[in-house]
Amino acid sequence: MDFGQFLSYIASGTVYTVGVTLIALPAGLLIGTILALFYVYGGKAAARVMNLYSTIFRGIPPVVLLFILFFAVSKGINLSAFWAGSLSLGVVSSAYQMEIVRGALLSVSGDQLMAARAVGLSRMQAIRYVVLPQAVRLAIPPWSNEAAIVIKDSSLVYALGVPEILRRAQLIGASSQQYLLAYLSAAVIYFLLVSLTTRMLNHLEQKLSIPSNP
Amino acid sequence: MPKPILTIKNLTKTYGQNVIFQNLDLTVNEGDTIVIIGPSGTGKSTLLRCVNLLTRPNEGQIWLDDLEITAKGTDEDQVRQHIGMVFQNFLLFNHLTALGNVKLGLTRVKHLSDEEATEKALHELSRVGLADRADHYPGQLSGGQQQRVGIARALAMDPRVMLFDEPTSALDPELIGEVLEVMRKLALDGMTMLVVTHEMGFAREVADRIVFMEKGYIVEEGSPDEMFNHPKFDRTREFLWKITELYGKKEKEAE
């Protein structure tokens, strides 16, 4: 086997890594945003529940949560390891994304919300048209960080047998006895994925930035 | 016979143990400009926020025209449409252009079409002399321009009454004039206005009545002539003297 074949075997796991990320990250964003809205605007009781959710989920190693969710989910419904793993990772990420969105909502809210209400917008409208659009912009830099974490954490689904990059590196490393080369190849691919994503999000941040004079 | 637009009766507001004002009465007639003055922490902002239902008074009633807006089950959003509010720190929507700021209420609250809203918003912006800044974001405007957009945003809803909470006190002295000029024009056009300000030149010239509030009470109210030239209470005279002195100095510095 030449190096080209060796590398392409590992690299073909990228499909899974990207797939897991593209499911986990939006799922986490959706759940996280909804929970953050409850956290900030849902009153004291909701805030307490959300705080508990956040504390628990962020206090357990992602891989442990992944196993728990994976076995809980696959006991109930018949999902492939790929889907169950991706969704579980999404739930893990949701706690972090909730904190990101919450922080952004809080730093916009208050006065902007009051000004919108004064014009006659309902609370829901004020959140939708005034607070959220500004919060999204504030959330992009920390969210970019979380995206990088999810890409890297997607390697955890290898433990569930999903043939993503790390899993393949391990397999081909064992069969060829070229462990170092295999893991270095995996590292390079992860690194490229993360820097590409970060760069794209930087670009998005600049594109969405609100014009102002210095 | 003057027609009351805003009637405030026995209004009481407390924050916890802290009584902000108690049994406050105030009537604003159609077309009148009422200027409220008074020391810091007296409850002027709280009063305006109560009128706009941004905070709930503990007791008392407020009528807008013949509607008691403090009654249980009042549609607050409906009421606020008819009351314009201008804030000390402008509070423009930062992610929207000047045009977008004025349009938001028109499209989302009044449900005008995009075209109608644009037309109306441009009209309001030209009323405050900013039609040529329609596509500027708040961050690209001076404080005075931002405040004028704030006024246009409130005017666009065709309010029955406009509330101003120290609209010029966050502005550099050289930018105050343009905002006061817009307000003066509004008053002349017959808009009903309730204005908290310490711009005594404006009060003297434009106000139909000046209300002096202190520690949650209305100490005295009257026409500018009564208040400046023969106030009933020494407190009023002292306060007016102090405020004129203070702001007079500022004006001199600006020159």
Ligand SMILES: Nc1ncnc2c1ncn2[C@@H]1O[C@H](COP(=O)(O)OP(=O)(O)OP(=O)(O)O)[C@@H](O)[C@H]1O
């Ligand atoms: N949300 C609130 N919770 C508790 N206390 C408040 C709140 N808002 C205002 N207060 C208190 O109410 C009092 C009156 O405040 P208010 O802002 O109405 O005064 P003001 O006359 O507008 O003063 P200024 O000239 O400084 O603007 C102050 O003592 C303030 O600390």
Ligand SMILES: [Mg+2]
């Ligand atoms: Mg105030």
